[in-house]
Amino acid sequence: MTDTDLDNQTSYWDAVSATKRFTHPLHTEWTDALGRDAAVLDYGCGYGRTMAELAQLGFTDLTGVDSSAGMIEQAREHHPTMRFAVLDAPPALPFADASFDLVVLFAVLTCIPGDEAQERLIGELTRVLRPGGLLYISDLLLGEDPRSIERYERFAATHGTGTGTATATYGVFETSDGAVCRHHRAEHFPHLLAGLDIQDTRRIPVATMNGNEAAGIQVLARKPAQVFGS
Template identity: 55%
Template sequence: MKDLGSQIAYWDGVGATKTFTHPVHLSWLTGVDPDARVLDYGCGYGRVMAELSEHGFRDVSGVDLSPALIQRGRQLWPDLRFAVLESPPDLIGAAESFDVVLLFAVLTCIPDADAQRALVDELNRVLAPGGLLYVSDLVLQDDERNHSRYAAYARQFGTPYGVFATDDGAVCRHHDVEELRALLSDFDLVDERGIEVATMNGHRSRAVQLLARKR
């Protein structure tokens, strides 16, 4: 399972053409200083970064493991700061170097539980005390199509229930909300909301957003 953590060939190929849609709930960031150091981890082509910049945040940067997605972002928004993750989940930044970290539709791309934990631990390291971690991700779906592929993948590969392969080759994971809460157990959960999003392949799916604060 660990080798599924990056899937770089997918994200540098067909994945680099996708449209990402998870919305930013800006009211959750009310009161955050416009000069706060904001990191979008798994930024893709910078859609969320651009929205935050347009709403007055002046110190926004993004990282992603896919050079193709980063190149797309640089072409779309040449004034934004992008960097390629060389050894995910590790970041170059020093401890406590960010005030806000966003993790939008990233955990779904990391099916391995240990890899997810390593990522959250790294984000905890770089967040300043009192800093915010804003997670948006997909939850287990109720329809028969998803139930069937969760079960098939679990039987074939012994993966956690909720892991599946898309028709175009990505291996993804949908989560029980309790799994996400447990992953953030070293943080204080500030708020949570259920939403519906279009997936990168155009399916309407249930998702959850969690706002957590570093202790």
């Protein structure tokens, strides 16, 4: 799949910024070991829901970024004391190498249909992670129910499916309100995170932004510590 403007969909997110609500849960066991002063980046922070949950857990060094100015406007309205920024050229981040102890990526990969765009994003997030830092992904799995299969097949000619629909590695479809979304098999994540060490994986039920039930996956990966003298 080639990289296109679909990999940002900024106009869509600006248009729905005041109406969409996100539900991916924060698994606090994965954050318990971090000091409350850990530097945390929420990439694709939307209106700041996950950042607010992290703040409630006591985290004090929180930064949220999103390519949608509309979403950031909502975030600043709901959480005026928090730090948010609009990304002008995603996935490029205005931060130095090794700036963060934890990067949170909730329901973002589903909004990036292109393989190359996903790989660039993970590369950029890895760059800003400190050695030993954690990347926490929450996303959506390929649906195997008739409704999901029908959608993947309907848009296969336009957006691709990874291979054939029966053995697809991913499925892409368009929602009724104009978003283009991608669902993945669980095997996609070890491949995408090949430069990181996966620490844990969990399956979760999750409601999509349009209120449908879906199968979700959460992956916790660690950036390898630097090895000197090798």
